Amino acid sequence: MSLSTHKVTSPVMGIFYRAPSPEEKPYVEIGQHVRASDVVCIIESMKVFTELRANQNGIVKRILVENEDPVMKNQDLIEIEIEA
Amino acid sequence: MKLKHRLPYRFKKIFVANRGEIALRIIRACREMEILSVAAFSDADRNSLPVKMADEAANIGSALSRKSYLNIENILKAAHDSGADAIHPGYGFLSENPLFAKACKEASIKFIGPSPECLAAAGDKSAAREKLKLLGIPIIPGSDGIIRSSDQAEQVSEEIGYPIIIKASGGGGGRGMRIVRGAHELPEALKTASGEARAAFGNPDVYIEKYFEKPRHIEVQILRDYFGNQIHLFERECSIQKRHQKLIEESPSPCVDVAFREKICETALKIAESIRYTNAGTIEFLVDQEKKFYFMEVNARIQVEHPVTEMVTGVDLVAEQIRIARGEALGLKQADIRLDGWALECRINAENPEDGFMPSPGTVRNLILPGGPGIRLDTHLFTGYDVPPYYDSLICKAIAWGKNRNEAISRMKRALHEFKIEGIHMTIPFHQEILTNHNFLKGEIHTQFLKEWKGL
Numbered sequence: 001m002s003l004s005t006h007k008v009t010s011p012v013m014g015i016f017y018r019a020p021s022p023e024e025k026p027y028v029e030i031g032q033h034v035r036a037s038d039v040v041c042i043i044e045s046m047k048v049f050t051e052l053r054a055n056q057n058g059i060v061k062r063i064l065v066e067n068e069d070p071v072m073k074n075q076d077l078i079e080i081e082i083e084a
Numbered sequence: 085m086k087l088k089h090r091l092p093y094r095f096k097k098i099f100v101a102n103r104g105e106i107a108l109r110i111i112r113a114c115r116e117m118e119i120l121s122v123a124a125f126s127d128a129d130r131n132s133l134p135v136k137m138a139d140e141a142a143n144i145g146s147a148l149s150r151k152s153y154l155n156i157e158n159i160l161k162a163a164h165d166s167g168a169d170a171i172h173p174g175y176g177f178l179s180e181n182p183l184f185a186k187a188c189k190e191a192s193i194k195f196i197g198p199s200p201e202c203l204a205a206a207g208d209k210s211a212a213r214e215k216l217k218l219l220g221i222p223i224i225p226g227s228d229g230i231i232r233s234s235d236q237a238e239q240v241s242e243e244i245g246y247p248i249i250i251k252a253s254g255g256g257g258g259r260g261m262r263i264v265r266g267a268h269e270l271p272e273a274l275k276t277a278s279g280e281a282r283a284a285f286g287n288p289d290v291y292i293e294k295y296f297e298k299p300r301h302i303e304v305q306i307l308r309d310y311f312g313n314q315i316h317l318f319e320r321e322c323s324i325q326k327r328h329q330k331l332i333e334e335s336p337s338p339c340v341d342v343a344f345r346e347k348i349c350e351t352a353l354k355i356a357e358s359i360r361y362t363n364a365g366t367i368e369f370l371v372d373q374e375k376k377f378y379f380m381e382v383n384a385r386i387q388v389e390h391p392v393t394e395m396v397t398g399v400d401l402v403a404e405q406i407r408i409a410r411g412e413a414l415g416l417k418q419a420d421i422r423l424d425g426w427a428l429e430c431r432i433n434a435e436n437p438e439d440g441f442m443p444s445p446g447t448v449r450n451l452i453l454p455g456g457p458g459i460r461l462d463t464h465l466f467t468g469y470d471v472p473p474y475y476d477s478l479i480c481k482a483i484a485w486g487k488n489r490n491e492a493i494s495r496m497k498r499a500l501h502e503f504k505i506e507g508i509h510m511t512i513p514f515h516q517e518i519l520t521n522h523n524f525l526k527g528e529i530h531t532q533f534l535k536e537w538k539g540l
Contacts (some may be wrong), residue, residue, distance in 0.1 A: 046443035
């Protein structure tokens with residue numbers, strides 16, 4: 001099972017956002033199908049915003065962090081079940 | 085101007101609605117003036133240096149800026165509860181927000197800065213352009229408002245001459261910007277700029293300006309009181325920029341001679357007078373390769389780079405801000421302001437220059453700060469401090485003064501060499517590299533300097 005999941009991790013200490021702005025809908029929900037090139041969340045660090053992509057085609061299995069919570073460098077954020 | 089209700093206030097306590105080095109700067113001015121200070125802090129800044137150094141501290145909300153340093157309601161409540169009679173907004177955050185200035189006024193707490201009306205006037209760029217044009221102030225040729233059709237874009241561009249730059253009305257930072265060098269590139273560039281602007285700012289509106297190759301950024305510091313007394317404190321050159329972020333500033337400018345200085349400073353005062361500016365402000369100009377200057381904008385706040393002006397004039401700008409806000413007449417005359425020596429500022433950011441300037445929050449360890457002749461450090465760093473990821477990466481301003489530019493640069497190099505820190509990355513190695521660049525040393529700089537040299 002572990003071989004078929006991919007974890008999106010944070011490249012930097014920062015703040016985790018599920019949506020492009022507080023007024024907008026989250027990029028992804030659990031159970032949603034994503035393509036490798038899809039943006040799945042944003043990390044803000046010191047006013048620099050980095051969009052993180054799924055990097056694998058698959059299904060969003062778990063979202064491991066609450067919106068607007070602080071995250072550490074290399075922390076797991078979103079778990080994606082890779083499509084066979 | 086009328087003198088009614090302008091009897092000097094007596095500030096007993098100032099609420100500092102900011103964080104980091106500028107909060108510290110304001111608290112220091114308060115202490116010297118024997119005014120009590122209250123440091124506002126978010127949950128992330130509970131253990132910060134301003135909180136330790138102020139007379140009091142007040143929590144204004146959680147770590148995210150919009151829930152604390154940008155939250156007008158929380159700030160005013162905390163300021164009111166603290167019994168402060170004035171608020172200093174610093175720079176950034178709410179410092180140039182007319183609604184905040186107005187809310188302070190309504191809460192009977194003096195906002196240390198221009199009036200709400202003046203902030204609105206300074207912020208409305210197209211109205212400012214119209215007004216200054218009438219006064220004969222040189223402004224950057226452009227579309228005077230948003231572009232409504234590609235025909236109009238073509239016509240405006242022909243009029244002002246290529247190259248032109250398309251800019252987003254909704255914001256800055258390089259997004260929604262396109263440089264166009266000929267009519268054939270225009271339609272495509274309009275489309276992409278507008279699309280980018282919509283994506284970045286939710287507003288597809290763009291305008292057109294003349295694009296200058298290798299311009300300099302030169303700005304003039306002014307002070308103006310409620311009685312219409314005004315002085316300038318010479319120019320600062322801020323041409324060393326990375327993606328529109330200033331990195332090194334200096335005063336005087338290496339390209340400015342006495343006649344040019346007189347002309348640009350007089351123009352700045354004329355602009356300040358035309359909008360009845362009050363308090364400390366900066367008038368920004370773009371200077372082209374023929375040394376013609378054009379008005380860019382008014383920065384209606386104390387600026388990050390104010391220390392270089394303080395070093396060469398000996399004037400305490402933050403103290404002057406407080407005196408003007410109290411309703412005092414300017415105690416300084418233009419003839420009192422002398423330019424003494426040269427000052428340079430390096431804005432040191434918590435970023436890793438070896439890794440694409442990646443932000444570098446974290447815990448500071450084994451900090452050794454420089455000192456010695458001619459060096460001033462404005463910083464909130466200390467060993468054990470957790471640099472939070474929530475805010476700007478500026479963590480230290482190193483300012484060097486010398487009899488001349490060479491001495492100031494030598495001292496800056498020496499100070500940066502003395503700087504030791506572990507736990508986070510800083511941009512110091514990058515500054516050190518700039519300080520040895522041949523063109524920089526000759527004073528041959530422009531706003532595309534780093535782009536040309538480093539692709540930044």
